[in-house]
Amino acid sequence: MAKQWLTCRECHYVVDPDTQSCPNCGSSSLTEDWAGYVIIAHPETSEIAQKMEVTEPGKYALKVR
Known part of the structure; x- marks a missing residue:
């Protein structure tokens, strides 16, 4: 079974x-x-990155519990 990403x-x-x-x-x-x-590949030009306050490229979860 595959491991769950964190x-x-x-x-x-x-x-x-x-x-x-x-x-x-x-x-x-x-x-x-x-x-x-x-x-997010280019946070400096991404509207989603601005809304999420992301400054570094990478994978970001939308909902964290």
């Missing part, structure tokens, strides 16, 4: 299941309880 509760960055802390913000508060994600 998401940072602070910045919503989606990380590998073996990760201990978020490489984006440094938080160790990671969860498997999230839904949907968006890939």
Whole structure:
């Protein structure tokens, strides 16, 4: 069975299941309880990135519980 991706509760960055802390913000508060994600390639020109307050490219969860 495939491992569940983890998401940072602070910045919503989606990380590998073996990760201990978020490489984006440094938080160790990671969860498997999230839904949907968006890939942001160019946050400086993305309207979605502005609404989500994202400054780094990557995968971000839309809903984190």
